[in-house]
Structure formats: structure tokens, C-alpha cells
Amino acid sequence: MRIESPKTTVNKTQEELFHFLTDIKNFETLMPENTSRFEVLAEDKFVFALKGMPEIVLQLKDKNEFDRIVLGAASDKLPFTLTAHINSIDEGKSEAHLVFDGEFNAMMGMMIKGPITSFIGTLSNNMTKIS
Template sequence: MNLESPKISVKKSPEDVFNFLSDIKNFESLMPENISKFEVLSEDKFLFALKGMPEIVLKKKEVIPPNKIVLGAAGGKIDFSLIANIEQIDPETSEVKLDFNGDFNPMMAMMIKSPITKFIETLVTSIPKSI
């Protein structure tokens, strides 16, 4: 299953956006209001839970400065990745899009498509306010 957030414009350079997203503790400020838990486990791994959902651990898997950060599931029963793509529009403006890629059976994909879509939209639209 592949989902994409809308592209959003951020009045910061790609380096500033990349540096913000590279520091995983900053993801707490991007989380939706219905977050019930957020915990930094190490400098490249964090755990979060939304109300009514299981805890998810994300780990930084790949970084390509200043354009791409890949977070992936760290353990658990499901394998997925969350990819932040950062493009330069001009020296002080960037465009950011989040991609979610996961390998789910059709029933699971149908159940989680809407909440995951809403989740990545919340994350990406929170970036300009949080950075």
C-alpha cells in the first residue's frame, strides 16, 4: 500500500527542514491531537501511540541530506516506511511531501488506509507551524 500526503510549502531552506525532521524528538510537535504516548527511545528511534491504536516504534533507516529521510517500523508485526521528501523551491522555500509504504494484506489495508492517510496529512501540515 502506497499513500502520499499533499505537498506543502515551508518558508525554510531544505537544509532547515531536513535538520528539523532529522531530530526525531521534533516529531512530537507534528503528532495529531489524539496522541496518547510519545517517547524518544534513542537518537534515531521513537515510540508513539494514538488513542485506540497500538504503539508504533519508528527508526531512522536512511538519510540523504537535505532531501530525504526514511523512517521505518522497528520491530512489530507490520513492516512499513514513512519517507519525507524535501524539495527546494528557492533558497528560502521548500516543498515537503510524506510517502507511506507498507506491505499489508487487503483486509488490513482497507481498515488502515483512511486513518494512515489522515495521520500523514496531519504530520505534513504541522511542519510549517512547528519548524
């Protein structure tokens, strides 16, 4: 299953946005309002939960300086990645695009498609608000 966010313009340079997103504690500011838990577990790992959903542990899996950051599930039970693609578009501005990739059976895919689409849309939208 692949879900993509709309491209979002952020008032940060490509390098500034890259550094913001690789500091995983900053994801707390991007989380939806219905987040019931957010905790940094290690320098490259955090756990979060949305109300009514199970906890998910995300870990920084890969990064390509200034244009790509890959977070992945720390558990093999629900294997997926969330990749942020960052492009420079103007002086002091960059564009972010989030891509969720996961391997799920059809039933699980139907259940999570809506919440995941909403979740990455919120993350993307909240990036426009960072200063």
C-alpha cells in the same frame, strides 16, 4: 500500499527542514492532537500512540542529505516506511512530501488506509506551522 501526502510548503530552507526532521524528538511537534504517547527511545528511534490505536515504534532507517529521510517500523510485524522528500523552492522555503509504503494483507490495508492517510496528512500540515 502506498499513500502520499499533499506537497506542503514549509518556511525553512531545505537544509533546515532536513535537520529538523532528522532530529526525531521534533516529531512530537508534528503529531496529531489525539496522540496519547510520544517518547524518544534512542537518538534514532521513538514510540508513539494515537488514542484507540496500538503503539508504533519508528526508527530512522536512511537519509540522503537534505532531500530524503526514511523512517521505518522497528518491528517486522507491520513492515512499512515513511519517507519525507524535501525540495528547495525558494530562498528560505522548501517543499515536503510524505510517502507511506507498507506491505499489508487486503483486510489490514482496508482497516488502516483511512487512519494512515489522516495521520500523514496531519504530519504534513503541521510542518507548515514549524518555525
